Amino acid sequence: GENVExxxxxxxxxEGDSAVIKxxxxxxxxxxxxxxxxxxxxxxxxxxxxxxxxxEKKDQRIAVTLNKTAKHFSLHITETQPEDSAVYxxxxxxxxxxxxYIFGTGTRLKVLA
Amino acid sequence: xxxxxxxxxxxxxxxGQQVTxxxxxxxxxxxxxxxxxxxxxxPQFIFQYYREEENGRGNFPPRFSGxxxxxxxxxxxxxxxxxxxxxxxxxxxxxxxxxTQYFGPGTRLTVL
Numbered sequence: 610g611e612n613v614e615x616x617x618x619x620x621x622x623x624e625g626d627s628a629v630i631k632x633x634x635x636x637x638x639x640x641x642x643x644x645x646x647x648x649x650x651x652x653x654x655x656x657x658x659x660x661x662x663x664x665e666k667k668d669q670r671i672a673v674t675l676n677k678t679a680k681h682f683s684l685h686i687t688e689t690q691p692e693d694s695a696v697y698x699x700x701x702x703x704x705x706x707x708x709x710y711i712f713g714t715g716t717r718l719k720v721l722a
Numbered sequence: 723x724x725x726x727x728x729x730x731x732x733x734x735x736x737x738g739q740q741v742t743x744x745x746x747x748x749x750x751x752x753x754x755x756x757x758x759x760x761x762x763x764x765p766q767f768i769f770q771y772y773r774e775e776e777n778g779r780g781n782f783p784p785r786f787s788g789x790x791x792x793x794x795x796x797x798x799x800x801x802x803x804x805x806x807x808x809x810x811x812x813x814x815x816x817x818x819x820x821x822t823q824y825f826g827p828g829t830r831l832t833v834l
Binding site for chain 2: 651
């Protein structure tokens with residue numbers, strides 16, 4: 610069945626360092642890949658997304674890369690700050706042209722001051 | 723612009739009872755999706771409503787049902803509650819024809 614694998618499950622970095630979270634999806638028809646940040650007691654907040662016709666997208670300290678051939682996509686956060694500490698989820702659309710997501714299992718990022 | 727809102731924030735029920743959760747979509751959005759997020763897990767897709775019609779369903783039993791109203795707000799109903807139904811229930815809205823979903827804060831359901 611459709612599946613999204615996410616690694617690592619936890620990640621600790623020193624403030625100012627970079628963090629990378631990786632996901633792999635199984636459905637070759639998936640064409641939309643959002644990333645969400647979820648803080649304790651809150652709903653997921655969209656931080657960046659990428660579509661299958663683009664290989665990379667950047668927004669200030671956050672970037673996402675997509676390798677369609679390998680079915681891999683990654684989140685890169687540079688110059689991490691304590692407020693980046695949260696759980697991050699990747700997701701993939703369920704097939705082309707659908708608006709339902711399969712989520713990864715999440716990465717708990719801790720930025721140490 | 724008002725974001726996605728959900729009510730209630732928290733809810734405690736006992737096994738076998740029924741529950742209704744509510745969601746108001748973001749202004750201009752006509753599509754609502756519901757997800758279940760168990761503790762420590764990613765959200766799992768329950769179903770989606772587009773212009774008051776169900777537009778796809780995940781692997782959830784029929785005791786999970788929903789409605790969407792003409793103003794695009796939505797309800798999630800769960801009958802015959804089980805202990806495993808304890809989770810955070812998330813509602814997300816999007817504009818029809820686009821794939822970007824915006825989530826509400828969720829309803830924390832505890833089944834005892």
